[in-house]
Amino acid sequence: MKRRDFIHLSGLGLGAMMLPGLAFGKEVSPEELMNPGMLNAAKKELADVALQAARSKGATYTDVRIGRYLRQFLFTREKNVQNITNAESFGAGIRVIADGTWGFAATDDVTKEGIAKAAETAVAIAKANARLQKEPVELAPVQGVGEVTWKTPIEKNAFEIPVKDKIDLLLKANSAAMDNGAAFVTSNLFMVNEQKYFASTDGSYIDQDIHRIWPTLSVTAVDREAGLFKTRDALSAPMGMGYEYLDGLASEKTEGPAGTGLVSYRNSYDMVEDATAAAKHATEKLKAKSVNPGKYDLVLDPDHLGLTIHESVGHPLELDRVLGYEANYAGTSFATLDKWESGDFKYGSDIVNIVADRTQENSLGKVAFDDEGVEAKEWDLIKDGVLVNYQAIRDQAHIINEPESHGCCYADNWNSVQFQRMPNVSLRPGKDKLSANDMIKDVENGIYIVGRGSYSIDQQRYNFQFGGQLFYEIKNGEITGMLNDVAYQSNTQEFWNSCVQICDKDDYRLFGTFFDGKGQPSQVSAVSHGSSTTRFNGVNVINTGRNI
Incomplete structure (x- = not known):
């Protein structure tokens, strides 16, 4: 990592700082972030050059991604601005199949000559790789859609808001915290705009303008x-x-x-x-009592449960982890194919229904098409507690007898090769009218947990431990006070089978992250997880004994 990138990431915390997928590109002014960029007609002309160049060298399939990635990150602490990052990255990535094997090349020389050279390089790489390929790549079919445009349905473009106004908001939040007893406070605002143009030999020319925002403190x-x-x-x-x-x-x-x-x-x-x-x-x-370890009924707020969903359902149901293709970055998966093939593997209790969804409104994963030109969709992963599917892309679908890709392929930049990434993975709300207060009234001995904290999960995504931000003791149906030093331990199957109640759709909320890491070289992606407040009975709680 370059020193400049390290400095830019100083406000993200140690974990996010070291993610190499956060290399921003060149520094620009805030005004340059609003430049319209290359016209679609010019992108189409360049894409056709790449498609033809690859075909002439022997490619049987080609896709081209011309991407402009804009980022504005603002960092403050107490009364001071720590850093402001405005960055733009622009270039093209070209992926091909030649001799039955993938090849990929990328370039920031976005001219006809540069594009053609990158396409020829991708084919040469594929042919070199073919000497080691045991079986040819098998792509699920995709119907070309012609020329299509899509944009995140935003009301206010965050990049159009003056930097001063955004900094004023962060400093106002800092001041409010200090006025109410805080000794230290940091606040950050992350804004991302991905302008992605995709073209393929299937006959698609897809332009997407994707916006995401994350205020945090x-x-x-x-x-x-x-x-x-x-x-x-x-x-x-x-x-x-x-x-x-x-x-x-x-x-x-x-x-x-x-x-x-x-x-x-x-x-x-x-x-x-x-x-x-x-x-x-x-x-x-500071004054809350430390928890007594033991078995508790847990009432988990969506802002907490989203992380547990991410780690214990989202990652283990990525098909490349299941197959062992992905292992170096955070392991493989316990949810092996034999469990799915049995048709009756109880991942959770009967009320657990977990869905993968690239169409969910306001979510981080919402797009019209993925980075293979596959239309976004929704599909079941766990239905009535039973494992029914995985997350698969075009060259994986045939392995699980799927007729088409699930549309969950993604690359974090134009110079990154696209591969299987987690879509939004969410727990469906309960069908019966039930609020968090109603749920708590039925708990005799429990803990209500809010917010994400430290966590640990093994290389098979099975045994885990999760903390949180806030913990409240529940006694005889009432919250009696705050607790400290709480973490719960379980394994994935035991935990989800202990799920006994889920609040209805009126309580449903999204959790998410910009920085889900995967792959080698590492890439990050943005993903949301929705749920309502949910109850899990008889979960083992430990005392962490730490003053954090």
Whole structure:
């Protein structure tokens, strides 16, 4: 990683800092982010050059991605601006099949000559790879769609909002936290625009303009006499929306369970309000009692459960992990093909229905087509608790007898080769009317958990441990106070089979991340996970004994 990139990533925290997929491209001014870029007619002409050049060298299939990737990241701490990043990356990636084998090449020389040379290089690489290929690539069919355009349905382009206004919002949130007891506070705003043009020998010319936004913060309260500190991070979710997400509309938020002082946000986020609440929560955590380890019924808020879904369902049902093709980055999967082939593997209880979905409104994974030109869709992964499918792309579909790709292929930049990536993976809400308060009323001895914390899961995505941001003790149907040092342990099958209640669609919310890492070289992708508040009975809780 270059020193410049390292400095840019300083506000992301240690884990995100080291993700190589976050190389931004060249630094530009905020005004340059608003330049319209290359016209579609010019992109089509260049794509045709690549398709013809590859065909002339022996390619039997070719796809071209001409991409312009824009990023604006803002970092603040207390009263100060730490960093502002404006970056643009523009180029083309060309993927081919020649002699039954994949080849890929990329170039930032987006001219007819540069494109043709990259296409010829991709074919040469494929032919070289073919000497080691044991079986030819088998692609699921895709019907060409001709010329298509699609754009994330945003109301306010975040890049059009003046940088000063966005910095003012972050500093206002910081001030609100400090005014309510915070000793330290950081706030960040991530905005991404992917302008992607895809063309293939199947007859598709697809232009997509994808927008994502993520406001986040971290608040720390300190008890200097006791030598303790506690943090509470933002309860926002990254969204496939424009700047309208930060309007904080009252109609888009609801009060959390009694005794918590929490506010739940859906499709809207009030950063100042959340910063104020975060300071109060962090201060309250300083005095909260430590949990007694044992078996508890857990009531998990969507902002927490999304991470558990991501790690224990999303990743293990990626078909390349199941097949062992993906192993170096976070392991393979316990959910092997024999479990799916049996037709009765109980991944969870009867009420667990988990769906993969690239069409979900306002989600990070929402697109019209994936990076193979496959139309976005929704499909079941777990139905009535039974494992019924995986996540597969064009060259994997035949392995699980699927007639077509699931449309979940993605590359994080024009110079990255596309491969199978997690779509939105979400738990369907319950059918019966049930709120979080209603659920808590039936719990005799439990813990209500909000927000993502530290976690650990094994290389098979089976045995795990999850923490959180906030923990509330439940006794005889009421929240009695805050707890500290909570983490729960289980294995994937045992945990999802302990699921006994799911709130209805009125409680359904999205969780997500911009930085889901996979592959070697590593790539990151943005993905959402939806759920309603959910109850799991008899889960083992440990005392972590850490003052964090």
